[in-house]
Amino acid sequence: MVSNTVTRAIISTAACETTGLAKGDVAAISQRMFELIGDALKAGDTVKLTGFGTLQVRSRAERIGRNPRTGTQHKITSRQTVIFTPSAKLREALDNLTGR
Template sequence: MNKSELIDAIAAKADISKAAAGKALDGMVDAVTDALKAGDTVTVVGFGTFYVGERAERSGRNPKTGETITIAAAKSPKFRAGKALKDAL
């Protein structure tokens, strides 16, 4: 399912226009993004939790030269599915 198909499904289930469903989806994505940037977690009960995962600095190897390099620490968005979502699958 891509974004336009998701907007169509939201519009049908909520009985609203596609334009309103698109704005609602964009607003939700922006709100989750802003919360994660601020270091917060976003929990939607029954659906799941969005949070920021952190990876420590580590050493790696350049596959072309074989040289050892240092890979910087990084933050990445993660999602943990809730019980209701797991049970639905």
């Protein structure tokens, strides 16, 4: 299976074609939307995008990692990470694609 990457530019072009808005307007709206999502996540808030999914900041504990090539162990420090949980609607649509 060949994997395709959908970029912000591809999404913006599709939004322009669908809405009839100018490319600059769509770019400004999407840029601001990503800034607002980033700001909310930095503040520790959960971002719910109805029909798509939820973005949430979670803490990862410190742990021991292993270099797969050499087998040497090293400490991985604790950190914050963003977790995406797809909505039931998106999960169902994905399951239908794979024939589950």
